[in-house]
Amino acid sequence: EIKKLYQGLGWPTLFVKIRFFTAPYRQLASRVPSAGLIIDLGCGYGLFSNLLAFLSPQRKVLGLELDESKIKYADRRIKNVSFRKENIAQADIPSADCILLIHVLHHLNSYPEQEILIKICYEKLKPGGQLIICEVDRHPWWKFILAQIADHLLYPGDRIYYRFPEKISSPYADPDGKIEVPDRKAHHLHHGTKPGNGAAGDRLLFKRAKIGKK
Numbered sequence: 001e002i003k004k005l006y007q008g009l010g011w012p013t014l015f016v017k018i019r020f021f022t023a024p025y026r027q028l029a030s031r032v033p034s035a036g037l038i039i040d041l042g043c044g045y046g047l048f049s050n051l052l053a054f055l056s057p058q059r060k061v062l063g064l065e066l067d068e069s070k071i072k073y074a075d076r077r078i079k080n081v082s083f084r085k086e087n088i089a090q091a092d093i094p095s096a097d098c099i100l101l102i103h104v105l106h107h108l109n110s111y112p113e114q115e116i117l118i119k120i121c122y123e124k125l126k127p128g129g130q131l132i133i134c135e136v137d138r139h140p141w142w143k144f145i146l147a148q149i150a151d152h153l154l155y156p157g158d159r160i161y162y163r164f165p166e167k168i169s170s171p172y173a174d175p176d177g178k179i180e181v182p183d184r185k186a187h188h189l190h191h192g193t194k195p196g197n198g199a200a201g202d203r204l205l206f207k208r209a210k211i212g213k214k
Helices: 011-022 025-031 047-055 111-124 141-154
Strands: 036-041 059-065 081-085 096-102 125-136 202-208
Touching: 011 047, 025 047, 025 125, 036 047, 047 059, 047 081, 096 111, 111 125
Parallel strands: 036 059, 036 096, 059 081, 096 125
Antiparallel strands: 125 202
């Protein structure tokens, strides 16, 4: 149903088809709370934001994207999702039940800038909220190479700062200090949960923040 909303748009239409095939949206969506404010940082064409809103009317989804050529296609008239053209590194992020960083960290300007954004997101979570990060992994090697080629073709001249599990700082882990790093097959989950079966070449980094009642 979501793919139909992007028909007849040229490149965005093709991108959406490719993205649904390559991205682990099914597994990601199952991890996102079914209600509350969900913020999708660097939402691009709004594909995942719209999908989350479509799957649960109890969600209020906000997508932020700086690129005008992408954000202009994001609003597909789903009532419980909205979009703003904004630089996520400078945005005033509201307090949220869940914050998403899906294939976006490696496009920031440095690893320190990534750390700052992760910290800000963590601090903006409501008690019991979640920060979900999905990034390109090194394995399998061929898919990592394809990801590098795609990033350099789509973002010529930009330096890419891929963020691997060892570069996730422990202060953002579960309060009891437990961080699970499963074998590198398809995903890496940092949330005290078992790895899923999403698309190879990505990894999911789940951070449970702030224990407490909502």
